[in-house]
Amino acid sequence: MSKRSVILGVTGILIVGIVVYNLPISIPYAQKVTLSIFTIAALLWMTEIIPLHATAFVIVLLETLFLRDFPIGTFFHSFFEPVIIIFLGGFVLAAAFQKYGVDSILARVILSKTPPTPFAILLSVMFITAVLSMWISNTATTALMIGVLIPVLRELEDKRFKKGLILSIPFAANVGGIATPIGTPPNAIAIGILAKNGVDISFLKWMELGLPISIFGIIMISILLYLIFKPTAHKLFIPLPPKAPLKANQKQVIAVGILTILLWLTGPLHGYSSAVVALIPIVIFFGFGYLRREDFNSIGWDILMLVGGGLALGTAMQQTGLSSWIVSQIDPTRFGIIWLVVIFTSVTLIFTTFMSNSATANLLIPLMVSLSVSPLILSIVVAVSSSFAMALPISTPPNAIAYGSGEIKVKDMAAVGVLIEIIALLFMVFAGQYLIKFLIGGL
């Protein structure tokens, strides 16, 4: 986009923000300003005129400029919340896994033990992708797994099954991210915003909820892909390079990874916050030279800032009482919980099909926490649903990468993606909400 278009677009959006501020609504000044900031942020995130993380800074700039009754720390603290540190720890762990090839070793080990039948390979590929994307970014996992499978894809003559195999990777990466707090930004956004509202969800607690949903997603998608892209051959071989013994530094990286994950999972036993545990890989990997300054610079700071911006927006909406006001206009008590789950899962799925799932979570979760009906359940429903939107190449970065292979068409992705979204909606209505209520609470 040219600079001129950016300036015009941003100016237009700021004018909309000013119009919203001047609407004849009888709410206090702080709420009007926040409503205007919310509108500007929503439009900037939907149109992506400026980078998503730049919008995060626009939010904080407008908040500190116009909400002067609040100490500036109220909004700045959002960028260093414990959940940001947990995510940073996850990024550092992932950077070390990638740099020392731990991710690709795991992928090759599991694939080498997979029976050579098409369904076993499909399921195995999806399983490995999901496991990796719990700890490593969905984008990096997709790139790695497609890279591992390229020799197979090149040799595979069954074009229909080839499509299924390629699609299985981004879909598994998207769904695998649900399993851990660091798997995908919407999880962190939900945890961060809920924490600000007095609901602490530990690493283990999130996994107790996220892991079964991920497993359900993997099984459901693998069956769908197998049925839609049914293979013609009964056997499929994956050529893998010969196994090399683990080197000392790879063993050390794995040890630090296992230690960090164990400490994250045993939080209730030792009593240390997951954010404190997240500092361990950061200190060890940078302190002892496993990772260098270039690695530090290439960490996903833009994602961290995007999450921080979402938390800052949520803070303003809570502190000014705007989210309560918006929710009072909807009057959620008119609907039963089932209809609320249907409505907000559908809204999330539609939004995230066309825009970033982090931005969607940033906009919707602050509203969910203010609902008078099941705010906790609905916040998590939004976070989880945002990982199920995968109908188009633009829906998620992993989809875009798989589409870039040139082996699949938009209609192939959409055919399965829409089915997945419908099943996800049904799952949320008939199982997901009860699972959240059972595991985390019915608030």
Added chain:
Amino acid sequence: MASAKRECCPDCGSMELINNICIREGEPIKVFVQCSKCGSFVARYTVDCYTSNKRYESLLQFVSKRCFESGRITSKRLKSFDEDIMKEFEHCKQQIKESEEDKRIEEIISESEEER
């Protein structure tokens, strides 16, 4: 300002060069350019992003080291990744043909840094 220049051996002036690629775990890829005629050291390049003629595989390497915020941005970047490389390659060849830079490479780099 854009400059383009074909590299040659500083000792014998030969244009026949060999790229010796050095990949060490945990370090950026380094390319040691050697003259194929006299064997002299010509230059060392540190590679930020390697792209071969198998561009999708190079692209996978490129994206694996980056975090992307949205599918829309990723789609755009991936599309331009492929197109830009070929466009830049053609542009570079054309520029060398039309106005190859006479200065030494160090001078060109230092001038472009000053301009920045």
